[in-house]
Amino acid sequence: MKISIGCDHIVTEMKDHLVGYLKDKGYEVIDNGTYDKERTHYPIYGKKTAEKVVTGEADLGITICGTGVGISASANKVKGIRAALVGDVETARYAKSHLNANVLAMGGRILGIGVIEEAIDTFLETEYEETEESKKLIEQIDSISMNDESLNDEHYFDEFIEKWNNGGYPTT
């Protein structure tokens, strides 16, 4: 199984640890970055990680940032993604078994590494179990009208990055 993983600069070391953790368990890993502690922007990595899953390059995704919110919100804004932000193992299990979630997200500044590893193990090992209710919910989620203009567009955020580089945003 191939796992796509991404993070922002707040939790790079935790992501690096998880890349090793997954490889040791025999998973193939696509590490979408970020790769250092230099300040960057979580939607870049949420989008990249999610797109690997949507295109079939990876089977499932994992995203982490400080609270997990920003990077998982950006993953969910990719058409075809059902990203689950969880704080415990049981919610990770439910998200996969009932909603067939394809990205798992957690807050690196919220949870300890024990819960994170256990939630990942559970998420990857749990099978989707279709019921009438789950089928209906997934169909409803997938029916939400979303554009796919951003898919695999590496320049999708250029206008904002250019503005940032030109001092158009505050840095504090």
Next chain:
Amino acid sequence: MKVAIGNDSNGIELKEHLKAHVEELGYEVIDSTPDKDFNLFEAATEISKVVNEGKADRGIVIDEYGVGSFMVANKYKGIVCANVFDEHSAKMTVRHNNASIITIGSGIVGKKLAEKICESFLHAEYDGGRHQIRVDMLNKMC
């Protein structure tokens, strides 16, 4: 500040509890799912709509795990939603992500913690500053 609150069939009891608590905190509460037969998709869709139309400033959605409503709300353009299980995340997601909606799992989060989560969420304000570029990126998506 107006707060829209909604639930699916698993979230009714906690919703009623939180409605009373949020009103006691001095906020105007709009119950957006007064009927009992909403599923989490319908509840999260309704709250997203109410917030996007400016009929409420912030929204709270309750289902059994919080995670389904979280998926749904983030699919709507202009919505940043957080599935929250602690007070710190409730505060930080407003300060850093400018989140307008939180979801709470009635089967995961107890009443007292849910009260505190709502307080942290409603008392927090967006920091702006360097966080704006990320919020601009999120708002361009979907």
